[in-house]
Amino acid sequence: MGDPAGIGPEIVVRALLERPDLQGQVVVAGDAATLRRAADVVRLQCGGARLDVMVLGGLREWAHASRPGLALIQACVPGSLAPWGRISAEAGRAAADSIAAAARWVLAGQARALVTAPVHKEALAAAGLPHPGHTEFLQSLAAEHAGVPVSEMPVRMMLSAPGLATVLVSIHVSLRQALEAVTTQRVMDTIRITAAHYRRCGMPEVRIAVAGLNPHAGEGGLFGREEIEILQPAVDRSRADGLHVSGPHAPDTVFMRARQGEFDVVVAMYHDQGLIPVKLLGLEHGVNTTLGLPMVRTSPDHGTAFDLAGTGRASATSLLAAVDAAIWMSRLSQS
Template structure:
């Protein structure tokens, strides 16, 4: 029987069970029980999630809404005051909070696969992911450097195409700033080599497509330079002349509202003041540092280019906080709200 809202649920993965993921899920559940009960199904280890909920409720001195255990999404019926959860991984044994382990990495990976498969099968409106630990993933034999590449591989496999045929990008946003990265989890040396006209233009096109699907057809884009002062006409490097400017010109010829290369030491300030809607950053830290500086508690990571909506909080597993019940769920809640808004548009 269809749910009374006639709406597919979002799937929220628990992240690394040794990190703060289960606890920020519990915190969001306490703060926003009605919306989460109506629209979210958690994919994780039921025992781990129950324990995290009890810990957070005790730390806050508040009652935790009940869990509603499901066998799958086909049996989901929203119940106010009860957050739905599915055992989406093998039970985690001998969990050590704040410690890297293969068992935790495996559980996180299994939850990611479970959620991605439901979204790809049209059973979920969006996927929201709690933080994972890359070292734990690697210890479990999962050789993807992060969520973004993992979801890209799963989606490509589902579609029957090569990974390179399904380009994706990370988009990081917080109140007042949005940035999309040309390269993701690679060394700085590799990131510089990835600054090519083709890569920059592909990033621009993916960004435009994402904003169009979300109801913003005339997004204003600034493309950051790679070198100090955007190269100063070739004095500090030729990437702006040889790679970035040609990509910007090609996008402009397609009707994209874009400028660049813009000096990277001022472009984020100008965007925050309202001159641009989004900044294309040349590498991971160039884009993430300003977003995390301005709004870590409300930062959202969105994967653009996937055939489904996927967001996550813009922070890591915070092993130093894991097991205390004090982790702030604000960024997770922002990711849930962002996914909800995007899924209503696409």
């Protein structure tokens, strides 16, 4: 359900109202009172359309449920309703507990894929979660499930919109730390994880472009030697492994070239380098996918939008794109 103080619960309700075909495929991990409140505010914006919230005892009961509506499993401790638009430890804990419950269902093979509504990183921190966001939290849960250290389950964030996909070498760290994270091994790992994802999705010959770190990809060492000493070796070794990789390309044009069809995906060196171009195309169609997990996980490409919470006006378009992507990827991974 995402952060109960944000728009997550409302866009979950709106998504199931707009796409009734999903009502038999989606179960929500969250809080019943929060989702019922969301259903009430969305109904006022949707011409009185009603969506019943059915609280189930578990996934086995969901498998046998036949009537339409929002199937929900209480995944967090029931409490007072979180005030809309406010950061709180209680909201962060409810969101974290819901993520953990849903992730464990998927990891155990009880569900096919996980789609997460937006969370607020400050609320998660206030709740004592030692992870800066979804990606790192899910990595920890998956490593725990597999019985391996987190270091043995490297993951990467991919953000995609129609016409452009980017995968990040580093995620939620400071820019200074992100620059330090650009190593030949991390870039090679990112390329490998990206290729493995596309292979599972039926694209064994995916064309991967590696973005440079410096202006003009270093201009032959004039503006920095990272391209020569770090990135080029990663590209060369990945090619030697049989992957279709090119670069390092000038970062100010590589995303445009990918959108024009020259590449299928761009490996970006840090968070904003890769996400600004995708988000410029429009948040309403963006999908965040975590690569490297032993499960399918997607999310919408926007945040909790505290300023909209409680109005019922938030769009479910990006969430629906994430749900459709999760269904598609989970079918491919099972085939």
